Amino acid sequence: MKKIIIILTVLILLLVTLIVARTLLHQPLSKSTADTVNISVDEKQLAKHMSEAVQFKTISFQSKELAIEEFSGFINWVFETYPEVQNNLEYEQLGGYSMLYKWTGKNPDLEPILLTGHYDVVPVIPGSEGLWDHAPFSGEIADDHVWGRGALDDKSAVISLLEAVTLLLKEGFQPERSIYLSFGHDEELGGTQGAASVVEYAKKHGINFLWSLDEGSFLFDKMIPGIDQIMGAINVAEKGSLTLQIVAKAAGGHSSAPPKQTAVGILAEAITKLETHPVPGGLEGLSAQMFDTISRYMPFTFRMLFANQWLFQGTIETRLADSPFMNAMLRTTTAPTMLSGSTKVNVLPIEAIATVNFRLHPRDSVGDIISHVKAVVDNDNIEVRVRENAGRPASQVSDWTSVGFDMLEKSVNEILKDTVIAPGVMIAGSDTRHYGKVSSNSFRFNPMTVTQKDVATFHGTNERISIANLAQATKIYSRLMINGSAP
Ligand SMILES: [Zn+2]
Structure with a gap:
């Protein structure tokens, strides 16, 4: 009897030792070695641009009726606000009001990359306008934020991408690999006009993207209990x-x-x-x-x-x-x-x-x-x-050990040191259900940092984005354009 107790005790001790040892070994795999890069952006101007963008009521209604003047108004505003982009990149308007830019790279033999966002927004629930601290299409700048529908989903990505290109053009940068930018106008309705036309265009011109980036998950601040670091999930599937x-x-x-x-x-x-x-x-x-x-x-x-x-x-x-x-x-x-x-x-x-x-x-x-x-x-x-x-299968799962994922992780860490990046799955839909057809790998991620409080404002009341986040996204996108277009 005594022998059995001794054997059992030894076994339990071994088990506990094994569990504790494995726990102690379960450490971060490797920290990103990216060096911090300092970039300065004009935050006041950035906020002003975002505010103006929000004021166009580019709403995707379920009825699919478009307020044409709002969409063409937005496009003309982009032309006027970002003259460097307009003068240096090739432009195509596809599927009605979707915008496609090509920034031609020095080496046409390299596969291009695709960076995307959408500028249509969901409607504000009728009767809920009064619940907003600042009117939903006012684009008001208050409390270090730009307020309004589309501030997070997804005009901020479109604006930050345009700002990043402008920043790099002013520095005389030209990518090695061509960079395409696509701004959809009907993502909230499934992208059947916009993103689908971009895919048709790519197929017709024999373009396959090395990788693409669309809206998706964000950088999360204190959203996962017990974790102090900022965590980013880059969605590799939808x-x-x-x-x-x-x-x-x-x-x-x-x-x-x-x-x-x-x-x-x-x-x-x-x-x-x-x-x-x-x-x-x-x-x-x-x-x-x-x-x-x-x-x-x-x-x-x-x-x-x-x-x-x-x-x-x-x-x-x-x-x-x-x-x-x-x-x-x-x-x-x-x-x-x-x-x-x-x-x-x-x-x-x-x-x-x-x-x-x-x-x-x-x-x-x-x-x-x-x-x-x-x-x-x-x-x-x-x-x-x-x-x-009635059904649409999940997307392909993109390779999270591929170059596009690495470049995203690197670019985030150059601006925000020690950010933890993990692959994730997108539980909502995005235009990448289309773009994925012409991309070897597709990623879905927005480089803004959000908290639990922000998440509730997606498609909801009091949608807003901090000016700091706009600056952060602009910086990360500009690093991504440099890192991601390298041969
Ligand atoms: Zn969206």
Whole structure:
């Protein structure tokens, strides 16, 4: 008996030693060695330009109606405000109002790169204008911020890119590799006119981009508990989308003598099953890489869990899945969004329908999700209806060990020393669903630093950007143009 206790104690001690040793070894892989680069920008002028840009009501309405004068007004404003860009770069207007610039490189044999943003914005919810501290299209400059719709999403990227080109042109810089700039006018409607036309144009001219950069994730300040460093996720993939109708069928009839289970009851059961049986997911591939990088900066307990996934993987996945945002990184999500049944109170429905929206993780195909739903629901009285064009798979996963990713990481660190960069997955959509078709690798990232408070203003109330952020983005983009266009 005593022997067994001794053996057990030794085993436990060994296990604890192993766990602690692995935790202590779970350290940041290598800090970026980029030297700090000092760049000065005229912040007052930058703020003034951003303010003017916000004042154009370049709104993408669901009805797809365009206020043409706002869009052409914005384009003319760009021409007048950035004469260096206009005089030195070739310009094409595509798909209506999307702007494509080519900055010809010294070496035409090198594959070009593509830097993009969009200048259309989502509408302000009617009636919510009064909730804004400064009117949504005023472009007011107050409290060191420029206020208004599009300040973060995504006019700030467009303006910062134009400012960066201007800065470099004034210094006499010419890239080795050609740099294309594309500013979409219908991203919020899927980019089917703008970005899609840019892709057509590239194909027609035999252009393939070495890599492309579009809006995406940001630099996060104190958004991940326990981490003090600024963290940037460069999204290397974009989730897909699939909308299915779950149709429960029953005999119908008068509501005064209902059967034990009605179509609504069958449907409710199916939805509950779908919610309690999420699409399998977990820490592997891209998700594993992302959390592996981030966890190296976390406090001891978290580091211990991630350093010992052979023991704690289940615990980690369950904890991550508790947060809707983290859960969306791990798996294809399931969201029932619309319901319909009978059209009259005393008539039993012969069909009760739920619309369910799935956001596809790169590991799952549209077919995989349809099979998953059928297997989970498993009821002869239920039809899983797939409408035409109901689904779009996730994007390809771009290579986070490739040159474009490295140059992004380097450029960020030249301006913001010791920023931690990890690959991530974009849970919303971007124009890169198009641009990716003509780019060997596609990245989605905005070089502005945001806090939890800022995140709520995307497509919401009180959208604004700090002048410091505009300057930071301009500096990082200008370094990216230099680093990224090198042979
Ligand atoms: Zn956007």
